[in-house]
Amino acid sequence: MSKVLYPGTFDPVTNGHMDLIERGSRLFDRMVVGVAAAHHREKTTFSVEERVEMVREATRGNPAVEVLPFDGLLVAFARAVGARAVLRGLRAISDYEYETQMAFMNRRLDPGVEILFLPADEKYTYVNASLVKEIARLGGNVAAFVPPVVLSRMTARIRGEK
Numbered sequence: 001m002s003k004v005l006y007p008g009t010f011d012p013v014t015n016g017h018m019d020l021i022e023r024g025s026r027l028f029d030r031m032v033v034g035v036a037a038a039h040h041r042e043k044t045t046f047s048v049e050e051r052v053e054m055v056r057e058a059t060r061g062n063p064a065v066e067v068l069p070f071d072g073l074l075v076a077f078a079r080a081v082g083a084r085a086v087l088r089g090l091r092a093i094s095d096y097e098y099e100t101q102m103a104f105m106n107r108r109l110d111p112g113v114e115i116l117f118l119p120a121d122e123k124y125t126y127v128n129a130s131l132v133k134e135i136a137r138l139g140g141n142v143a144a145f146v147p148p149v150v151l152s153r154m155t156a157r158i159r160g161e162k
Contacts, residue, residue, distance in 0.1 A: 014145055016124035033066070034081075036069075038071060074106055079110065132146060136154050137158055
């Protein structure tokens with residue numbers, strides 16, 4: 001049985017993420033979506049528990065997908081869940097530069113875990129979670145960029161509701 005890990009912060013999960021989850025889950029028997037508990041580069045809008053719940057709700061119809069939180073080294077988590085490959089999406093050249101650097105480092109840490117790059121669908125190349133959050137904070141409509149479960153929670157969060 002082949003298993004892939006698709007890690008990310010998913011703050012929030014976007015339709016671009018959902019596209020990669022759908023496409024990646026067709027390439028492997030099982031997919032673990034790993035929701036990173038903490039990220040050194042950004043403060044999250046949603047807690048890890050909220051992000052896990054949103055991804056689970058958004059992927060509910062896909063029996064090949066399992067959603068788990070993780071903290072720590074990516075390759076250690078990949079080993080723990082039995083994934084021999086890690087899927088990473090690429091939207092632009094800037095993603096390639098960053099992801100290649102991370103892939104080489106992860107290969108150095110654990111040569112048994114392969115890193116696979118999957119180009120984003122062209123309709124999602126400009127969609128990223130930070131931009132979606134900023135548009136929402138400024139009162140813009142982000143319904144085209146996120147699953148419905150995210151839209152309702154994001155709207156509530158921006159309005160100051162829990």
